[in-house]
Structures are given as structure tokens and as C-alpha cells.
């Protein structure tokens with residue numbers, strides 16, 4: 001069985017491609033270029049063979065950004 005990974009810690013994950021969805025906590029995966037309407041959930045434990053570890057600082061910065069985006073207007 002493959003170990004579960006989180007997209008937020010993947011080098012192919014990006015919150016920058018669609019800022020409107022990023023505000024909702026959804027992001028794009030560079031491995032899904034052929035599926036323009038598909039978004040990934042940052043911290044869902046996913047089985048993914050394409051996962052490529054992103055630098056730890058990058059992952060931490062994303063998690064912080066997502067936390068801030070979600071608490072906006074609370």
C-alpha cells in the first residue's frame with residue numbers, strides 16, 4: 001500500500017493559478033493540466049504516485065496562508 005501524502009507538501013501543488021479558488025482552500029495540481037476544472041484539497045490524505053516533496057519552508061508558508069485565508073472575516 002502506498003503511504004498517504006498531502007498535496008500541500010507537493011512541488012506540483014499551486015495556490016497561485018486560481019486565486020479565487022485558493023481563497024476557498026482549493027488549489028491546482030500541475031500534473032492535472034489536462035483537467036482545467038479540477039482542484040485538489042490541500043490536506044486531504046491522498047494516495048498519489050506523482051507526489052514530489054516541496055521544500056518544508058514552502059509547505060509551511062502555504063499552510064499559514066491557507067489558515068489566514070480561512071479565518072478572514074471570521
Ligand code: SF4
Nearest residue numbers: 007010029048050051
Ligand atoms: S501530484 Fe499528487 S500530491 Fe502532488 S499536487 Fe498533484 S495530486 Fe497532489
